Amino acid sequence: MIQVAVLGYGTVGSGVVEVIEKNKKEINKKSGEELNVKYILDLREFPGDPYENKVVHDVEMILRDPEIKIICETMGGINPAYDFTKRALLSGKSVCTSNKELVAAHGPELIRIAHANQCNYLFEASVGGGIPIIRPLNYSLTAEKIDAITGILNGTTNYILSKMEREGADFETVLKEAQEKGYAERNPEADVEGYDACRKIAILSSLMTGKNVNYEDIYTEGITKITATDFVYAKEMNKTVKLLAQSKEVDGKFYAMVSPFMIGKDHPLAMVNDVFNAVFVHGNMLGDSMYYGRGAGKLPTASAVVSDVVDCARHIGKVIMCFWDDETVKLTGIDEASRKFFVRVAAEKEKEAIAVFGSMAVVEADVAGEFAFVTDAMTEKEFNEKAEKVGIISRIRIEE
Amino acid sequence: MIQVAVLGYGTVGSGVVEVIEKNKKEINKKSGEELNVKYILDLREFPGDPYENKVVHDVEMILRDPEIKIICETMGGINPAYDFTKRALLSGKSVCTSNKELVAAHGPELIRIAHANQCNYLFEASVGGGIPIIRPLNYSLTAEKIDAITGILNGTTNYILSKMEREGADFETVLKEAQEKGYAERNPEADVEGYDACRKIAILSSLMTGKNVNYEDIYTEGITKITATDFVYAKEMNKTVKLLAQSKEVDGKFYAMVSPFMIGKDHPLAMVNDVFNAVFVHGNMLGDSMYYGRGAGKLPTASAVVSDVVDCARHIGKVIMCFWDDETVKLTGIDEASRKFFVRVAAEKEKEAIAVFGSMAVVEADVAGEFAFVTDAMTEKEFNEKAEKVGIISRIRIEE
Numbered sequence: 001m002i003q004v005a006v007l008g009y010g011t012v013g014s015g016v017v018e019v020i021e022k023n024k025k026e027i028n029k030k031s032g033e034e035l036n037v038k039y040i041l042d043l044r045e046f047p048g049d050p051y052e053n054k055v056v057h058d059v060e061m062i063l064r065d066p067e068i069k070i071i072c073e074t075m076g077g078i079n080p081a082y083d084f085t086k087r088a089l090l091s092g093k094s095v096c097t098s099n100k101e102l103v104a105a106h107g108p109e110l111i112r113i114a115h116a117n118q119c120n121y122l123f124e125a126s127v128g129g130g131i132p133i134i135r136p137l138n139y140s141l142t143a144e145k146i147d148a149i150t151g152i153l154n155g156t157t158n159y160i161l162s163k164m165e166r167e168g169a170d171f172e173t174v175l176k177e178a179q180e181k182g183y184a185e186r187n188p189e190a191d192v193e194g195y196d197a198c199r200k201i202a203i204l205s206s207l208m209t210g211k212n213v214n215y216e217d218i219y220t221e222g223i224t225k226i227t228a229t230d231f232v233y234a235k236e237m238n239k240t241v242k243l244l245a246q247s248k249e250v251d252g253k254f255y256a257m258v259s260p261f262m263i264g265k266d267h268p269l270a271m272v273n274d275v276f277n278a279v280f281v282h283g284n285m286l287g288d289s290m291y292y293g294r295g296a297g298k299l300p301t302a303s304a305v306v307s308d309v310v311d312c313a314r315h316i317g318k319v320i321m322c323f324w325d326d327e328t329v330k331l332t333g334i335d336e337a338s339r340k341f342f343v344r345v346a347a348e349k350e351k352e353a354i355a356v357f358g359s360m361a362v363v364e365a366d367v368a369g370e371f372a373f374v375t376d377a378m379t380e381k382e383f384n385e386k387a388e389k390v391g392i393i394s395r396i397r398i399e400e
Numbered sequence: 401m402i403q404v405a406v407l408g409y410g411t412v413g414s415g416v417v418e419v420i421e422k423n424k425k426e427i428n429k430k431s432g433e434e435l436n437v438k439y440i441l442d443l444r445e446f447p448g449d450p451y452e453n454k455v456v457h458d459v460e461m462i463l464r465d466p467e468i469k470i471i472c473e474t475m476g477g478i479n480p481a482y483d484f485t486k487r488a489l490l491s492g493k494s495v496c497t498s499n500k501e502l503v504a505a506h507g508p509e510l511i512r513i514a515h516a517n518q519c520n521y522l523f524e525a526s527v528g529g530g531i532p533i534i535r536p537l538n539y540s541l542t543a544e545k546i547d548a549i550t551g552i553l554n555g556t557t558n559y560i561l562s563k564m565e566r567e568g569a570d571f572e573t574v575l576k577e578a579q580e581k582g583y584a585e586r587n588p589e590a591d592v593e594g595y596d597a598c599r600k601i602a603i604l605s606s607l608m609t610g611k612n613v614n615y616e617d618i619y620t621e622g623i624t625k626i627t628a629t630d631f632v633y634a635k636e637m638n639k640t641v642k643l644l645a646q647s648k649e650v651d652g653k654f655y656a657m658v659s660p661f662m663i664g665k666d667h668p669l670a671m672v673n674d675v676f677n678a679v680f681v682h683g684n685m686l687g688d689s690m691y692y693g694r695g696a697g698k699l700p701t702a703s704a705v706v707s708d709v710v711d712c713a714r715h716i717g718k719v720i721m722c723f724w725d726d727e728t729v730k731l732t733g734i735d736e737a738s739r740k741f742f743v744r745v746a747a748e749k750e751k752e753a754i755a756v757f758g759s760m761a762v763v764e765a766d767v768a769g770e771f772a773f774v775t776d777a778m779t780e781k782e783f784n785e786k787a788e789k790v791g792i793i794s795r796i797r798i799e800e
Contacts, residue, residue: 019543019685020543022684022685023543023544023545023684023685026542026543026544026545027542027543029610029723030542030721030723031542032721124540130685130686130687130689131689132536132540132541132689135535135536135539135540136532136535136536136540139535139539139707139711140524140532140535140536140707141532141703141707142426142427142430142431142706142707142710142711143419143420143423143426143427143702143703143704143706143707143709143710144423144426144703145423145426210429266671268671268692270671271666271668271670271671283703284422284423285419285422285423285530285699285700285702285703286530286693286694286699286700286703286704287530287693287694287700288692288693288694289530289531289532289691289692289693289694290690290691290692290693291689291690291691291692292668292688292689292690292691292692293686293687293688293689293690294686294687294688294689299685299686300685300686300687302543302685303541303543303544303683303685303686304543304686305543306542306543307539307540307541307542307543309543310542310543311539311542314721321430321432321714323429323430
């Protein structure tokens with residue numbers, strides 16, 4: 001029997017306990033041995049909970065118990081998760097986590113410590129919730145040179161954008177509704193400003209390069225400026241607006257960014273709606289592949305944590321392949337990235353816009369007092385200079 | 401250095417050699433050791449080929465060489481691939497294959513022999529070409545009870561159906577064009593009659609159940625009867641027609657079938673067009689997830705074979721988890737499966753159809769001399785009885 005501890009009995013943590021119990025037949029078969037949740041760490045008491053007798057308040061009981069081989073860290077945040085994880089790994093206990101903040105901030109160090117102590121630090125649940133993406137990148141696409149990853153990695157913003165498109169509603173209205181339904185936090189900043197997606201693409205980019213992509217180096221723009229009018233234009237162009245997190249290697253240069261993009265309705269990512277997430281991966285042999293599913297939620301996320309537990313159970317005392325070095329990847333500033341832009345200007349600026357931007361595709365839509373167009377491909381720097389000269393209402397990047 | 405042999409220097413086999421050469425940096429890193437292709441088995445000579453000096457004509461050279469640890473079987477067909485594979489595994493050499501016929505026919509036996517000899521029989525490339533699906537099922541969705549798999553598993557038929565939809569063309573016309581372009585074989589039976597998809601869903605169903613689903617037990621219907629008129633109706637209903645291969649567990653009963661289905665344009669599988677494939681998986685915790693990519697082609701398929709080689713290289717002398725027992729799964733006949741049907745009858749049979757089928761949704765379209773409708777959900781048996789009573793033009797199953 002393999003003894004497991006769960007740190008944090010919140011949404012994901014309680015999901016982990018539930019998944020291990022509900023699917024124990026399948027899980028024990030795949031683990032090769034029976035799994036047992038011995039402790040649940042939480043500051044709170046849970047009177048009446050079926051697992052209340054497993055709840056402990058002192059992490060030392062877990063860290064000092066030699067029986068515990070695998071720990072699920074479902075606390076979130078950097079502290080004290082970082083300290084607990086490090087100590088667990090130093091004592092040879094594998095850690096499986098859904099904590100994207102911690103993985104993005106300290107991934108390579110924690111992996112190095114794990115491997116030095118013949119155990120593992122796994123984080124399938126930290127990106128894309130229940131969608132298998134970390135393991136496919138690490139174990140399946142091993143014959144590929146992966147040169148681009150583009151993902152819809154945040155369920156809250158995707159829910160908001162899908163609803164704005166469907167109902168023609170404005171951002172503020174939909175956000176409020178999402179908050180009422182519990183799809184968005186009361187403080188929605190981490191989601192709507194793109195910070196959550198930024199950490200996730202940092203993790204994926206690091207696995208793509210095998211080195212460390214620092215999330216603080218990634219240009220990040222949220223969806224707060226997207227309006228109902230943008231969707232009116234998008235519809236005319238047979239496009240939609242999605243918050244994309246992307247990472248690309250072009251001629252040895254690495255680019256990474258999080259930003260709203262207009263994408264064609266025939267792009268596979270365009271059909272990823274509501275709380276679903278998807279990751280689009282380009283490899284030099286395979287071409288495009290995509291991984292789609294529920295990017296959040298108690299049971300999907302818990303299922304991913306437990307899949308890591310199974311992997312750890314099958315590799316007690318052995319290191320599971322994961323290449324993520326400390327060496328930092330130098331990202332090329334997005335100023336040099338080249339693409340088309342969708343631009344809105346006041347109607348009276350039509351002539352000036354044409355003079356400054358030159359060749360363009362005008363977008364006709366039923367919007368009064370505006371002139372809208374798509375530029376030719378140009379660098380961000382070039383675009384910003386022209387946009388400043390004209391004075392625009394707004395712009396959205398175009399992904400082709 | 402790990403020595404590898406490739407059996408069959410055709411499209412996939414030459415792709416394997418190309419992938420190992422082109423991406424050697426990535427592949428050797430992930431393998432943990434350098435891979436070297438020592439032999440290529442083929443009956444033909446390849447004068448001028450950069451690897452011509454590796455080509456051998458006698459399989460004994462490979463099977464008796466103790467240096468060879470991993471064999472890629474890219475010959476296809478049952479004989480002599482079955483014999484070669486068995487002998488390789490018996491001597492402890494792992495085999496990686498793209499041969500769906502062999503895997504569907506002898507999978508559990510070959511896996512058993514491999515494991516008994518501390519080596520592996522891997523077949524990622526046998527389903528979905530380059531799409532990682534076998535490994536996600538075996539290693540990633542380990543915390544799930546998977547109860548349904550639905551796939552677009554054949555590129556040729558998907559290309560034909562996509563083109564029929566887009567151009568309003570008839571099956572025969574598009575098939576001929578596909579043959580001219582090399583997207584369909586001169587003898588297209590294995591694809592258009594659904595036999596290829598049948599073998600693939602048999603493999604996926606076996607992994608879903610952990611037991612053996614015999615491909616000969618799977619009800620299989622091809623796309624030869626689908627017409628341009630069907631797509632006229634489909635469009636009116638905001639649906640499309642796809643050849644789906646599916647496997648479901650409902651209340652302890654297993655169903656599997658291959659058949660054209662009408663699906664809604666908002667279903668994620670509806671956007672899988674041309675030669676792309678996708679596998680939709682439902683688990684009891686995760687809900688829906690989908691894996692999408694190129695289901696065929698030289699380099700994508702070869703990439704999947706090489707990902708198996710990497711897996712074998714990392715597990716020399718060790719068994720990689722794969723549950724696929726000899727025990728045969730008893731499939732429930734599709735007579736008992738219940739669903740809605742899209743039905744076309746001659747205009748003069750309208751009253752009779754209404755009398756026999758009762759409640760229905762009439763489909764209006766610009767088609768002369770016909771009456772078309774969607775039935776309520778009913779079993780196949782019930783449907784067939786009613787259809788025979790009325791005398792219908794055609795019917796297409798509906799997937800919801």
